[in-house]
Amino acid sequence: MAIIITVKLVGVFRIDRFKEQSYPLPCGSRAVDVIEALNLSRRLLGIILINGAHASENDQLQSGDCLTLMPLIEGG
């Protein structure tokens, strides 16, 4: 069985990828599966949100979820 989620990318993660996209995944997929499939840099990955709430890369995804992946830059 497959699920469909929405993936939103922020900042440099959009370069050569996309801003927002529907994303089919096998049932039982976790955030890390998307991170790896998109080949996002772990060094840059700062924040993972599932439906607007902070989450970890091992959190499981459900159909209809919105997964937001952000780099984090600090200071100024």
Next chain:
Amino acid sequence: MKMNTTDPAAHPEQVLYSRCTVDLSNGQQTIEDVPCRNLEDVLGGFGRSFQDLAQRRIESAYCDENPLIVNTGLLTGSTAMTGMRTYFSSYSPIKGSKKGLPAAMWSAGSGKFGAKFKWTGLDELVIENRSPQPVYVVITATDTGPQIELRSAEHLLGLSTHDKIMALSKEYDNAHFAVIGQAGENWENVYMGAVALSTENQLKSGEDKCRFAGRGGMGSIMGYKNVVALVAQCNDKIKPVSAEVKKVNLNVIKGGGAARLQPIRRGGGGGTWAAYDVLQAFHAVPVNNFRPQGNDIPEKLFRENVEKDYFIESQACYRCGITCHNNISEKNADGSRGEFLAKFDYEPLNLLGTNIGIHEAGQAARLIQLSDNYGMDAISLGVTISYALAYNERHGDQPILNGAQFGDYEKIRQLIIQAGEGRLPEIGCGSMRLSQQMGETDYAYHVKGLELAAYQPESNPGYAWAIAGGHMSMGTYGLLTREGKTDVDSWVKGITEDKLHIVGFDMIGLCKFFDINNGIGTQMVVDCLRSEFGFEIDAQSIRAAVRRAFLLGLALELRQGYEKNEFALPAEVHKNPNPHIKLSNITSEQFFAQLEQRVWEIFDPELEELLK
């Protein structure tokens, strides 16, 4: 420094630092090797200067008894990456308690001045009293140690920070400079004067690429003392990088938090500017005096939109591999680089851009350039202007100053010019005083008299306990945004244990991007100290020294008349919560009251000893 021990934690008195005290009233000077009192003295920076400031009871920043202490950290001028910091400490003209007493303050800056200062053989310069005539101080290395001279600065008066530096660079080879602009010269009406520090890039290119010790009005203190510039002249004294330090430096570039700051072409996040994208995802980029509107207006200053029209270069400080900032220039028709405009860091870009309704990059850059050239703290300046604009928005029929509104570039530009020239004390003296004068203090975005950095207070109640301005003296600004912490326990721990350690960087001479999340009590710093000085010191002792230094800062705030209720966020945050910010609400009055109680329960017993 003279190091006669390998164990500075147990025997700090066997480490001596070279201090010159100059009395400007008569030109007398004393150079001495001073034994360290404790590990804070050994580390340096504000850890040492605050102990000296604590020995003086100062009731007005502009008095002869208030010293200006210029010093470096133990690793300034070393082979450790980012070791470029200079510190300026004094009682501040802008940060003060409601009782009217000035707060002890320090400000840090990079550039190459700090390393040159250290290489002259001097570790600390204490400037006492006030000169009857404008002078500059020349520090040179000689065979017998550092030599200090005062020289007339009449020819430098009225010049911008950049022009002062370039004028001095023609007189002094092999030197670097710390100068004030017209703002510092007009200290009576400008409390937010910054100190500009020269960079190699600036001296080579002739472009105004200074770094700044901006916070707290240390440039205004220099101006009050009639010291227009400092010159540090000597040969570079860079040692070969040891294998141990090389490993640490590589870790700083590749393994630590700094990786996120690297240029995009090197796989990084693109410097501090990239905070825009992340914070906008939460609608937490400050807009129009810290009131995000839930729309996409901040995106106009996203890098991807700016680089269509302007030429952007990622840049690093001298001998640093982090490349934290971006320089913006005009773009020629053929796509090549045109006239240099300004350095784009997140804070000035937001506070002199989006937060005052300026969404065109070139205009924001020119306002930053003006602020830099006059020598003002871009944070205090931007936030004070945004307060005035917010006032005018509320009082369309009776606006103040020149009636400027959000986004009114020409009128805002005029405000900056007038403030920088000392003709507009309403702006020059900061948002706390202006808001008190106007009788509307709720939406003045300062804490304890010092304007907020460009992080919404709704995301950081820790601002209240920052001792030298948030966000760089209380590292809680990512606790909600990055870590998603919404419980009081996590915030109490963050404020009272983990995140206060960010101030350690302002002792040891390193930039916070060395290891921003972990502070200086780490194996990386231990390894550097062993390699550079043969010190055997453990991370725990360093952490303990940083905590003591932080607590002394808090104790000094209380001694200077701050009441507990002044450790607070701008009232608008509680009274009129912003519905557009997509973060959990952790700044309700209830949450903050619990936080206050728990934080003081931890700090109070430790402060009691210090306040005796």
